[in-house]
Amino acid sequence: MLVKTIGLIRTPYKNLEDMPIQPKGAAGVTGVIVLDEHYASGLVDLEGFSHIYLIYRFHKAIRTEMEVIPFMDSTKRGVFATRSPLRPNHIGLSIVELVSVDGLKITVCNVDILDKTPLLDIKPYIKAFDHMENTRSGWLKATGEEVRQKRSDNRFI
DSSP, rough: OOOOOOEEEEOOOOOTTTBBBGGGGGGEEEEEEEOOGGGGGOOOOOOOGGGEEEEEETTTTTOOOSHHHHHHHOSOOOOGGSSOOOOOOEEEEEEEEEEETTTTTTESSSOOOTTTEEEEEEEEEOOHHHSSOOOOOTOOOOOHHHHOBOOOOOOTT
């Protein structure tokens, strides 16, 4: 199966270092998705959603590791128990606030993604489908504030 890039994510983050590690750390940061013209009709009705999932390729990840030390920990963890970009398919996922859709340009807020990241897909966040009660966060003990403050370094390059 071939996965196609459907557009490009443009953000203020030009370097991997010092980027927020999750959307919580990118509060108020705006980005623009420039969708390829071929997919324009797929944007019909998207504006009615407050948030969207962006599925993208970690295009700067050049290696794969099955165990990594995640940003919010000092212990090696299995890559599938982390959000590390060093996964077998280098696929990322972020939930961002949808600001507007204007032609092929989608403006989003709270974006934590490297500039010029290839976009693979967009899906609407639907509270009735996606919100879960009584969840667990495994090994992660960090508070929301600690996640907001944490910045990327070069460990996943």
